[in-house]
Amino acid sequence: MKKPVLTVVKVGGAVLEKEDSRKELLQKFAALYGPKVLVHGGGREASRLSEELGHPAQLIEGRRITDDFQLKVAVMVYAGAVNKQVVAELQSLKCQAIGLSGADGNLIQAVKRPVGDIDYGWVGDIIGVNATLLQVLLQGGYSPVLCALTHNGEGNLLNTNADTIASEVAGSLQKHFSVRLLYCFEHAGVLAKLSEPDSLFPELWEAELDQLLQQKIVHAGMKPKLYTGFKACQQGVEEVWIGNQQMLQNGPIKGTRLRTKSIPE
Ligand SMILES: Nc1ncnc2c1ncn2[C@@H]1O[C@H](COP(=O)(O)OP(=O)(O)O)[C@@H](O)[C@H]1O
Numbered sequence: 001m002k003k004p005v006l007t008v009v010k011v012g013g014a015v016l017e018k019e020d021s022r023k024e025l026l027q028k029f030a031a032l033y034g035p036k037v038l039v040h041g042g043g044r045e046a047s048r049l050s051e052e053l054g055h056p057a058q059l060i061e062g063r064r065i066t067d068d069f070q071l072k073v074a075v076m077v078y079a080g081a082v083n084k085q086v087v088a089e090l091q092s093l094k095c096q097a098i099g100l101s102g103a104d105g106n107l108i109q110a111v112k113r114p115v116g117d118i119d120y121g122w123v124g125d126i127i128g129v130n131a132t133l134l135q136v137l138l139q140g141g142y143s144p145v146l147c148a149l150t151h152n153g154e155g156n157l158l159n160t161n162a163d164t165i166a167s168e169v170a171g172s173l174q175k176h177f178s179v180r181l182l183y184c185f186e187h188a189g190v191l192a193k194l195s196e197p198d199s200l201f202p203e204l205w206e207a208e209l210d211q212l213l214q215q216k217i218v219h220a221g222m223k224p225k226l227y228t229g230f231k232a233c234q235q236g237v238e239e240v241w242i243g244n245q246q247m248l249q250n251g252p253i254k255g256t257r258l259r260t261k262s263i264p265e
C-alpha cells in the first residue's frame with residue numbers, strides 16, 4: 001500500500017530571526033498539503049541573549065558548549081521565546097500547530113554526550129524518538145513544532161542540534177509515511193561558491209562529501225546538515241533537500257537533493 005506523504009521542515013536561526021523571512025516561511029509551511037512537522041533552531045538568538053547577559057556562548061564545529069547557564073538560555077530561547085512565537089504565528093495562519101520539546105510526552109530521548117577531547121556539557125545525543133506520539137498528533141490534524149531540546153529521562157534537559165532532531169524525527173516516521181525532509185536556510189542550497197547563488201549543486205551524492213570537505217566547499221553549519229541529511233537518506237527517508245523557503249511548496253522542489261546508495265528493503 002502506498003504510504004501517505006509527510007513533510008518534515010527544519011528551519012534555522014538565520015531565517016527565523018528576521019521577521020520577513022520568518023513570516024514567509026511560516027505562511028509557506030501553513031499552506032503545505034498533508035501531515036507536516038516543523039523543527040526549529042534558534043542558535044543565533046541564543047548566542048545573542050547570552051552575549052547580552054554577559055556570558056558569550058562558545059561553539060565548536062557548530063555545537064554549543066552548554067554549561068548550566070547556557071542550558072538555561074537554550075531552554076528560554078528554544079522551548080520558550082522561539083517555539084511559542086512560531087506556534088502563535090502558525091495558529092494565526094489557521095495551522096493547528098502544537099509546540100513541544102523532546103521532554104514533552106517523552107518525545108525525544110537522549111544521552112549526555114560523553115566527555116572526550118571536548119566537554120560539551122548539557123548536549124544530548126539522541127537514542128530514541130516517540131514516533132507513536134507524533135503519529136497520534138498527526139492523525140489528529142496537529143502539526144508538531146519541535147525545538148532543539150531533548151531529555152535523558154533523569155530530569156535533565158539536553159541541548160541537541162536541530163538538524164539532528166529533524167533527521168532522527170524524519171527517520172523514525174519513515175515506516176508509516178513517505179517522508180520528505182527539507183532543511184531550510186538562507187541560501188538556495190549547497191553552493192560551490194557562497195557568493196554565487198547560481199553555483200547550486202542540484203544534487204549531491206554521499207560519496208562526494210569527503211572531497212567537498214577537503215576542498216572546503218562545505219564548512220561550518222553546512223556540515224551537520226549534510227551528515228544528518230545523508231543519515232536520514234540511509235534510514236529510508238524518501239527525499240532529503242537543502243535549500244531556502246522557496247522549497248516549501250506543493251509542486252517540484254528546487255534546491256540540493258541529497259542522494260545515497262539505495263538500501264535493501
Ligand atoms: N557549500 C555551502 N553552501 C551553502 N552554505 C554553506 C556552504 N558551506 C558552508 N555554508 C554555511 O552554512 C551556513 C548554514 O549553517 P547554519 O548557519 O548552521 O544554518 P541554520 O540557519 O540552519 O542554523 C550558511 O550560512 C553558510 O555560511
Ligand SMILES: CC(=O)N[C@@H](CCC(=O)OP(=O)(O)O)C(=O)O
Pocket residue numbers: 011012013014040041042043044046062063064074123124148159160161162163
Ligand atoms: C548542541 C547544539 O549546538 N545545539 C544547537 C541547537 C539550536 C540549533 O541547532 O539552532 P540552529 O538550527 O539555528 O543552528 C545550539 O545550541 O546552537
